[in-house]
Amino acid sequence: MRLTVNGRDHEVDADPATPLLWVLRDHLGLTGTKFGCGMAQCGSCTVHMAGMPVRACITTLAAAEGQPITTIEGLDGxxxxxxxxxxxxxxxxxxxxxxxxxxxxxxxxxxxxxxxxxxxxxxxxxxxxxxxxxxxxxxxxxxxxxxxxxx
Missing domain, CATH: 1.10.150.120 ([2Fe-2S]-binding domain)
Structure with a gap:
């Protein structure tokens, strides 16, 4: 699957149901996004998807494909x-x-x-x-x- 994270395109070989959080941390090495609760209750895993804050622990790789993702490492402006x-x-x-x-x-x-x-x-x-x-x-x-x- 293809992801655009912090302005860079990535090919990710992972199950489409994998939470975006684990793709960011384990596949792309972007560890600034934290695991807190795993249930979208704490906000530690907040990233921007198409400019909107989302919880990466419950957002699947499939849902993120084709959307621009920004993590804390790519935040600028x-x-x-x-x-x-x-x-x-x-x-x-x-x-x-x-x-x-x-x-x-x-x-x-x-x-x-x-x-x-x-x-x-x-x-x-x-x-x-x-x-x-x-x-x-x-x-x-x-x-x-x-x-x-x-x-």
């Missing part, structure tokens, strides 16, 4: 840069395990809504769990990234 700078400036992560999924979800939110309210942030990020409960810092990071985008 103005919004991604603003999120990265805000995350560093506000020291958002604690343990960091969930952060690739948090960042992917934050970039998707700010790409669609560059001035989110607290309730917009809470709604967009509700599917991304943080074991360390840094939700206030994540929300502050998103608002800081939004401010950086205005500058």
């Amino acid at each position: 103005k919004v991604a840069s603003a999120v990265e700078r805000a995350w560093v400036a506000l020291d958002v992560p604690q343990c960091g395990y969930c952060q690739s999924g948090q960042v992917m979800a934050a970039v998707a939110l700010l790409s669609e809504n560059p001035k989110p309210s607290d309730s917009d942030v809470d709604a967009a990020m509700s599917g991304n769990l943080c074991r360390c409960a840094t939700y206030q810092r994540i929300r502050a990071g998103i608002h800081e990234a939004a401010r950086l985008l205005e500058a």
